[in-house]
Amino acid sequence: MYVAGIDIGSIYSKVVILQDNQLIASLVQRTGGEIKTASRRILEEALETLGLKLYDLAAVVATGYGRISVPFAEKQVTEITCFGRAMVHLYPEVRTVIDIGGQDSKGIKIDENHKVEDFVMNDKCAAGTGRFLEVMANALEVSLEDMGPLALQSKSPEVIGITCTVFAESQVVSLVAEGRSKIDIIAGIHQAIAERIYGMLKMIKIEDRIAVTGGGAKNIALVKALEKKIG
Amino acid sequence: MSAPFKTAGLLKDLMAQYYAKGEENRKLGIPVAWVTAVFPVEIIYAMDIFPYYPENFGALAAARKVADKLSEYGEQQGYYNDLCGYARCGIGDTYADEHPVGKILPPDLLVCCNTQCGSLPKWFEAAGRYHQAPYFLLDSPLIEGEVSSLGKAYFVEQLWEMVDFLEKTTGNKFDLNRLTEVLKLASEATRLWNDCLDMAALKPAPFGFFDACFHMAPIVTWRGTQVAVDYYKALKEELDERVAKGVTAIPNERFKIYFDHIPVWPRLRWFSDLFADHDALVVASQYTHSWAHKFDLSRPMESLAEVYTEQFVNRGFEYRIKLKMEFMERYNCDGFVLFSNRSCKPNSFGLYDKRQVIAERTGKPGVVFEADMSDQRFFSAGQIQTRLEAFFEQLEQNSRRGKT
Numbered sequence: 271m272y273v274a275g276i277d278i279g280s281i282y283s284k285v286v287i288l289q290d291n292q293l294i295a296s297l298v299q300r301t302g303g304e305i306k307t308a309s310r311r312i313l314e315e316a317l318e319t320l321g322l323k324l325y326d327l328a329a330v331v332a333t334g335y336g337r338i339s340v341p342f343a344e345k346q347v348t349e350i351t352c353f354g355r356a357m358v359h360l361y362p363e364v365r366t367v368i369d370i371g372g373q374d375s376k377g378i379k380i381d382e383n384h385k386v387e388d389f390v391m392n393d394k395c396a397a398g399t400g401r402f403l404e405v406m407a408n409a410l411e412v413s414l415e416d417m418g419p420l421a422l423q424s425k426s427p428e429v430i431g432i433t434c435t436v437f438a439e440s441q442v443v444s445l446v447a448e449g450r451s452k453i454d455i456i457a458g459i460h461q462a463i464a465e466r467i468y469g470m471l472k473m474i475k476i477e478d479r480i481a482v483t484g485g486g487a488k489n490i491a492l493v494k495a496l497e498k499k500i501g
Numbered sequence: 502m503s504a505p506f507k508t509a510g511l512l513k514d515l516m517a518q519y520y521a522k523g524e525e526n527r528k529l530g531i532p533v534a535w536v537t538a539v540f541p542v543e544i545i546y547a548m549d550i551f552p553y554y555p556e557n558f559g560a561l562a563a564a565r566k567v568a569d570k571l572s573e574y575g576e577q578q579g580y581y582n583d584l585c586g587y588a589r590c591g592i593g594d595t596y597a598d599e600h601p602v603g604k605i606l607p608p609d610l611l612v613c614c615n616t617q618c619g620s621l622p623k624w625f626e627a628a629g630r631y632h633q634a635p636y637f638l639l640d641s642p643l644i645e646g647e648v649s650s651l652g653k654a655y656f657v658e659q660l661w662e663m664v665d666f667l668e669k670t671t672g673n674k675f676d677l678n679r680l681t682e683v684l685k686l687a688s689e690a691t692r693l694w695n696d697c698l699d700m701a702a703l704k705p706a707p708f709g710f711f712d713a714c715f716h717m718a719p720i721v722t723w724r725g726t727q728v729a730v731d732y733y734k735a736l737k738e739e740l741d742e743r744v745a746k747g748v749t750a751i752p753n754e755r756f757k758i759y760f761d762h763i764p765v766w767p768r769l770r771w772f773s774d775l776f777a778d779h780d781a782l783v784v785a786s787q788y789t790h791s792w793a794h795k796f797d798l799s800r801p802m803e804s805l806a807e808v809y810t811e812q813f814v815n816r817g818f819e820y821r822i823k824l825k826m827e828f829m830e831r832y833n834c835d836g837f838v839l840f841s842n843r844s845c846k847p848n849s850f851g852l853y854d855k856r857q858v859i860a861e862r863t864g865k866p867g868v869v870f871e872a873d874m875s876d877q878r879f880f881s882a883g884q885i886q887t888r889l890e891a892f893f894e895q896l897e898q899n900s901r902r903g904k905t
């Protein structure tokens with residue numbers, strides 16, 4: 271039996287296809303255009319690699335902020351519950367998930383039965399999310415992938431205030447204009463994001479073990495900064 | 502929301518009459534006093550003064566989805582968009598050259614009680630200056646811990662000062678016997694209102710919080726009059742009828758939810774549909790219970806002081822937590838939703854901590870979402886929906902595991 275999961279995030283869309291509980295295909299693409307057609311396209315592309323068609327799937331579950339706009343999904347489930355479920359398969363010992371996505375960061379507590387016990391999400395501002403990092407990378411003319419490794423080289427990170435993405439961006443721009451080291455600025459940005467996420471996580475009690483997910487998990491400096499905060 | 506109530510038509514007529522009556526009354530020599538929602542309006546009625554509720558005006562504008570438009574007129578005068586949305590609507594309408602919900606009624610005098618918040622006194626002060634009308638403030642210091650007899654005495658003293666102020670500015674006389682009659686009517690209306698609210702505890706319930714938000718206008722504006730008593734008698738009868746006929750608030754009630762505090766007026770329908778889609782009925786809120794008090798007719802002034810100063814809106818952290826938990830228990834709630842309202846600081850303060858404490862003490866899931874009660878510019882549907890749906894999924898998980 272084939273089943274698929276589709277996650278329409280604010281920046282990236284992801285698809286996984288499972289056969290009898292085994293992952294057989296996955297695909298990640300930038301979320302672009304109208305979700306209704308884009309979600310169908312990415313799923314069909316993933317199916318094509320297996321020589322399958324939409325009607326071969328026994329069930330499709332959609333998640334992510336675009337979940338309600340996926341017309342062919344049998345069920346819509348929030349990312350929060352999906353993370354809880356995912357950990358059953360991936361890392362059953364995980365009790366806290368830190369998800370750093372494009373427009374949200376989340377903290378999710380999972381109990382021993384893999385039930386979501388508690389969760390928090392950032393408020394409306396993009397500060398502390400992947401989008402924030404992207405805005406800063408653009409302002410600094412550095413590729414998003416290089417941000418993490420560069421931050422690790424810094425010895426004395428700048429202090430960046432991130433109550434607001436727009437203000438933080440202008441602060442970064444003026445630090446560059448003052449001739450401050452880009453590496454220290456980048457390191458400061460990572461610390462600021464980690465602090466913001468950590469502040470949010472304190473609202474749920476962080477418990478071992480911890481998993482970091484979302485695009486932010488691919489950023490080594492961010493994960494390290496978080497590790498340092500959490501201790 | 503439930504199928505339309507018969508009483509809803511009655512309410513519309515009554516409200517239209519009330520709004521029309523202000524100007525008519527003024528022509529007849531009855532003074533118009535601006536009053537606040539949690540205020541001893543019984544004294545105003547007892548002195549034959551017409552009470553006008555600018556907060557209701559704000560809620561009406563919000564429900565009709567024009568609060569942002571009116572706000573902008575206020576913002577152009579320098580009133581910042583962080584202020585209470587009701588105040589922004591009221592102030593905005595004063596300066597506006599369009600009046601989508603009719604004109605806010607100018608006051609002959611203004612009386613305000615700060616038991617609710619610090620926004621109202623400032624708004625009324627500004628309106629008093631603008632309309633050049635006399636203004637009286639009833640000061641009700643915050644009760645952080647225990648109630649003190651000193652605080653009550655201080656308030657009773659002020660009630661007498663206010664009576665003095667009202668007699669001087671309007672020329673109308675105060676009479677204690679007349680006040681007792683008004684209090685009797687107020688008690689009767691609040692008792693009936695309470696009975697209606699309690700119907701939400703039935704499972705399935707004929708009536709929920711979103712319905713209560715619709716039917717609460719008379720208890721806010723007319724408590725102390727026969728009109729409010731008659732209205733809630735009619736509503737109670739209709740609810741009893743619904744129970745007898747098996748008419749329920751939502752088609753398939755499985756979860757009962759506690760909700761804090763004011764609803765997001767321009768999205769009332771959006772919220773009630775979202776809850777109903779997940780078989781959840783909001784059954785209680787401290788907000789709609791703000792007018793479910795009792796008076797002791799043998800001590801009118803003291804009783805007024807107790808009711809209006811010891812309200813939860815004037816209480817500390819622990820009291821508010823206990824109150825919410827009491828409601829959750831009384832209405833058998835499976836979870837709770839707390840609305841962090843940009844407009845209303847005193848009711849949004851410490852909500853994240855409250856959520857954590859209540860969740861720990863009750864073992865029930867709870868969620869906080871952010872928005873503004875009146876202004877759609879601060880509404881982000883996707884963000885709120887994800888939080889609430891994750892919360893509904895928690896309820897489902899619990900019910901599957903037999904925890905609810």
Ligand code: SF4
Pocket residue numbers: 556585586587588617618619620621844845846847848
């Ligand atoms: S909504 Fe809050 S801030 Fe505004 S008038 Fe009411 S109590 Fe005061």
